[in-house]
Amino acid sequence: MVSSVIFFLLAGFAIACAISLVYHKNPLYSAISLIGVFIALAGLYVTLAATFIAVTQILVYAGAIMVLVVFVIMLLNLDEDKPLNRLRHLYVIGAGLGVALLAQTFFIFYAVLKTPKTPAEPDQLAGSPMSIGLAMYTEYLLPVEIVGVMLLMAIIGAVILVRKMEQPEIEALSEDVSDKRIE
Amino acid sequence: MQPSLESYLALSGILFTIGAVGVIYKRNAIGVFMCIELMLNAVNLTFVSFSRYYGDATGQLFVFMVMSVAAAEAAVGLGIIIAFFRNRISVDVDDASILKF
Numbered sequence: 001m002v003s004s005v006i007f008f009l010l011a012g013f014a015i016a017c018a019i020s021l022v023y024h025k026n027p028l029y030s031a032i033s034l035i036g037v038f039i040a041l042a043g044l045y046v047t048l049a050a051t052f053i054a055v056t057q058i059l060v061y062a063g064a065i066m067v068l069v070v071f072v073i074m075l076l077n078l079d080e081d082k083p084l085n086r087l088r089h090l091y092v093i094g095a096g097l098g099v100a101l102l103a104q105t106f107f108i109f110y111a112v113l114k115t116p117k118t119p120a121e122p123d124q125l126a127g128s129p130m131s132i133g134l135a136m137y138t139e140y141l142l143p144v145e146i147v148g149v150m151l152l153m154a155i156i157g158a159v160i161l162v163r164k165m166e167q168p169e170i171e172a173l174s175e176d177v178s179d180k181r182i183e
Numbered sequence: 184m185q186p187s188l189e190s191y192l193a194l195s196g197i198l199f200t201i202g203a204v205g206v207i208y209k210r211n212a213i214g215v216f217m218c219i220e221l222m223l224n225a226v227n228l229t230f231v232s233f234s235r236y237y238g239d240a241t242g243q244l245f246v247f248m249v250m251s252v253a254a255a256e257a258a259v260g261l262g263i264i265i266a267f268f269r270n271r272i273s274v275d276v277d278d279a280s281i282l283k284f
Contacts, residue, residue, distance in 0.1 A: 007186040011194045018198055018221055022205035027213050034217050037198070041224055048191070048235040053243050057227075060250050065220065065257045072261045073213060076268050098204040105196035113189065131240040132247075140244055147251045154255030161262035164269075 003047055010047070014040035025080040027073050031066060038062045052129045191232035199225035212264050212274040216257075223253050 017036035024030050038061045045054035136144055202225060205218030227246045234242025264274055271278050 004186050007190065011190075014194065015197055015201070018201040021217060021221060022201060022208060027211055027217075030214055030217055034220065037221060037224065041228060044191070044194075044228065045231055047186075048231050050231050050235065050243055053227075053231055053246050056247070056250065060254060061220075061224070065254060068257050068261060069213065069217065072264065076265070076274065078211065078213070078274060094204065094207055097207070098200055101203055102196060102200040105199060106193070109189075109192040109196060113192075132243055135240050135244050136247070140241075143248060147248055150255055151251060154258045158258040158262040161259065161266050 007044070007047060010040045010043045014044070027078050028070070031070050031073060034069075035062050035066050038066070052132060188232055188236045192229060195225045195228040195232070198222075198228070210275055210277060212267070212276050212279070213261075215276060216260050216264070219256070220253060223249055 014037050017033045017040065021030045021033040021037065024033065038057060042054040042057040042062070045051070045057060199222050202218045202220075202222035205221065206215050209215050209218060227249055230242040230246050230249070234240065267279060268274055
């Protein structure tokens with residue numbers, strides 16, 4: 001009973017924050033709403049006995065990623081979105097497509113739930129850091145390595161994207177290269 | 184009494200749909216980015232709830248993969264937004280309609 005009440009409180013908070021994320025025009029309000037969604041989801045992970053994931057959710061999402069997003073919003077000093085008049089008649093079609101997507105999602109979950117399932121043993125807690133670490137470094141070592149390479153690519157890509165290089169600098173670089181070729 | 188698997192999946196579906204509608208509805212590039220993060224989190228909730236109800240840690244392991252992809256996406260995506268803002272003094276996705284400068 002208590003866990004059901006906690007679930008519905010957290011679920012309602014998450015949905016309210018998600019709607020507020022889409023509704024608000026000011027990107028900073030949207031960012032704060034998104035932090036609310038992340039915290040509600042971390043609470044839901046605790047109710048699912050996945051405490052390690054819950055802590056990581058707070059650390060990585062609410063900590064690192066949202067700090068980066070808020071930092072960029074502050075840095076660019078963004079205005080609110082201007083009201084859009086040009087495509088207003090398409091809102092009805094957009095709402096219809098959203099409802100269709102919701103129905104499709106529920107149909108997929110219904111089809112999944114129809115398949116026979118093996119009930120989990122109550123004492124088998126899959127959320128401990130030890131079971132996750134064991135799976136990560138034995139059975140799923142290759143995906144973990146691929147994720148590591150992907151993070152390295154992201155670091156290099158971000159530095160190259162944001163680096164500011166003036167046109168004369170690029171020309172000077174290419175002149176250096178051609179000089180060396182002549183020598 | 185533990186809430187059933189169905190209620191977690193319903194919440195996940197609702198959050199995913201709100202995120203997808205937001206991606207279509209928002210015109211601010213950072214708003215679109217945040218809605219994509221919301222969709223990723225809805226999928227994470229599905230992973231964790233199935234992992235709990237089948238008693239298998241693999242689902243929680245893949246939540247880690249999704250989080251790594253989200254972190255890489257944050258770094259590269261915000262880099263693209265800043266580079267775009269330098270060229271156009273705007274982050275409106277309508278202004279990004281040409282593929283060269």
